[in-house]
Amino acid sequence: MTRIDTQRIDGKAAAAALSAETAAKVTEWTASGHRRPALAVVLVGEDPASQVYVRNKQRQTEAVGMRSIGHHLPADIDQAALLHLVAELNADPEVDGILVQLPLPKHIDTARVIAAIDPDKDVDGLHVVNAGRLANGLAGLVPCTPLGCLILLEQTLGREALRGANALVIGRSILVGKPVAQLLLGANCTVTIAHGSTRDLPDAVRAADIVVAAVGRPKLIAGGWLKPGATVIDVGINRVETPAGKSQLVGDVDYESAQGIAAHITPVPGGVGPMTIACLLANTLKAAELRRARLLA
Numbered sequence: 001m002t003r004i005d006t007q008r009i010d011g012k013a014a015a016a017a018l019s020a021e022t023a024a025k026v027t028e029w030t031a032s033g034h035r036r037p038a039l040a041v042v043l044v045g046e047d048p049a050s051q052v053y054v055r056n057k058q059r060q061t062e063a064v065g066m067r068s069i070g071h072h073l074p075a076d077i078d079q080a081a082l083l084h085l086v087a088e089l090n091a092d093p094e095v096d097g098i099l100v101q102l103p104l105p106k107h108i109d110t111a112r113v114i115a116a117i118d119p120d121k122d123v124d125g126l127h128v129v130n131a132g133r134l135a136n137g138l139a140g141l142v143p144c145t146p147l148g149c150l151i152l153l154e155q156t157l158g159r160e161a162l163r164g165a166n167a168l169v170i171g172r173s174i175l176v177g178k179p180v181a182q183l184l185l186g187a188n189c190t191v192t193i194a195h196g197s198t199r200d201l202p203d204a205v206r207a208a209d210i211v212v213a214a215v216g217r218p219k220l221i222a223g224g225w226l227k228p229g230a231t232v233i234d235v236g237i238n239r240v241e242t243p244a245g246k247s248q249l250v251g252d253v254d255y256e257s258a259q260g261i262a263a264h265i266t267p268v269p270g271g272v273g274p275m276t277i278a279c280l281l282a283n284t285l286k287a288a289e290l291r292r293a294r295l296l297a
């Protein structure tokens with residue numbers, strides 16, 4: 001069989017380009033007399049990984065010229081106090097976007113906290129109103145990781161190549177699987193969603209022109225399962241130990257064995273991850289514009 005020259009999709013470069021575009025739009029926005037868009041980030045507890053993510057988001061928010069407002073709450077904060085903060089941020093006219101870093105401590109009802117966020121400030125796109133808008137094809141805030149996946153696919157294949165393509169989404173979470181399936185459907189793909197109860201995953205993968213893997217299982221998908229020439233978007237970010245005892249990030253797809261079979265594949269790290277943050281910044285500007293438009297309406 002002929003070996004395909006597999007192209008690595010550079011998510012880091014695509015994210016830098018998207019953020020440069022956001023920065024230019026922010027400059028325009030403020031030049032026309034609007035206040036700087038502001039993103040409030042709420043972190044509960046002391047999880048070191050979450051702290052690193054949040055710092056990174058705040059740094060990048062400021063790098064594109066927007067305001068970052070951090071709220072760091074103790075791990076044992078009660079639910080009512082967290083809901084009270086969300087209500088304050090909803091009512092604050094200076095705040096355009098609200099992100100509550102997940103996961104939250106176990107004693108907090110995550111669904112209730114997300115439900116309390118004003119849908120028009122919900123830059124994560126996780127509120128049921130935004131999920132409904134996405135499902136019904138209405139304007140709203142779209143979850144960052146799925147949006148990043150679609151942008152990478154459009155840039156790699158072009159919008160016309162998505163029409164009618166068999167797209168397989170592996171995973172059905174509210175965060176990634178379901179919204180990415182909606183976006184692919186909106187781009188006219190023929191969409192299949194596989195999950196833990198799927199009978200024959202390798203068979204489903206074999207039929208797919210596009211595979212979006214979002215299960216969180218290291219190297220679950222073998223390159224040999226792929227249709228030759230398929231495009232792979234790997235959302236998985238799994239921390240594993242190498243035989244040498246070092247910690248390493250790997251995706252849900254076995255990147256090495258996909259070489260020579262896939263036409264295009266996102267690496268981990270450097271693929272979807274950086275796009276998630278770039279889309280968060282784009283969503284924050286969009287939320288500012290959306291709120292302004294609704295105020296005028």
Ligand SMILES: Nc1nc(=O)c2c([nH]1)NC[C@@H]1CN(c3ccc(C(=O)N[C@@H](CCC(=O)O)C(=O)O)cc3)C=[N+]21
Nearest residue numbers: 099100101102103124144269270271272273274276277
């Ligand atoms: N409310 C909320 N919204 C989120 O969007 C959210 C969240 N909570 N909780 C945690 C997850 C995780 N997440 C990532 C974002 C960027 C990278 C990223 O840029 N990763 C780099 C590597 C980072 C590394 O080296 O550890 C990459 O893939 O190249 C990863 C993970 C957003 N999340």
